[in-house]
Amino acid sequence: METADWEHLSPDEKKKQLYRKQKILLDTFLSHHAITPAQYDKSLGDLQRKMGISLRRTDMFGKSKPACWIRKTHLLRADEYVCSACGRRFRRPAPVCPACGRPMSGSRTDPSWADEAEFLDMTDD
Numbered sequence: 001m002e003t004a005d006w007e008h009l010s011p012d013e014k015k016k017q018l019y020r021k022q023k024i025l026l027d028t029f030l031s032h033h034a035i036t037p038a039q040y041d042k043s044l045g046d047l048q049r050k051m052g053i054s055l056r057r058t059d060m061f062g063k064s065k066p067a068c069w070i071r072k073t074h075l076l077r078a079d080e081y082v083c084s085a086c087g088r089r090f091r092r093p094a095p096v097c098p099a100c101g102r103p104m105s106g107s108r109t110d111p112s113w114a115d116e117a118e119f120l121d122m123t124d125d
Helices: 003-007 011-031 037-051 113-124
Strands: 067-072 080-083 104-110
Touching: 011 037, 080 104
Parallel strands: 067 104
Antiparallel strands: 067 080
């Protein structure tokens, strides 16, 4: 966004833009394993709290998305549940995502555990 564009934004629009940029940065850090999921969760929560942003039921742009839990089964560690709307990971499913506040409409299983089994089978030879 150019400086001229920034000057024409309302304070609320500026806040949304700043939040969006900070969240993209956190998402990038997480995807490149520069921070742990726990650090991501804490940083995102702190950011939302400090900026006074609540993402309950709808996201900050007023869009509501249907959501479900994606169950990720692992062979050598506990299962985890990922919110399909915000991507945050939890140890147990809940009726509503604790991170984004979206109601859950059920769950589905991620078959990536089969890749772990194949890898273990290859290392066993």
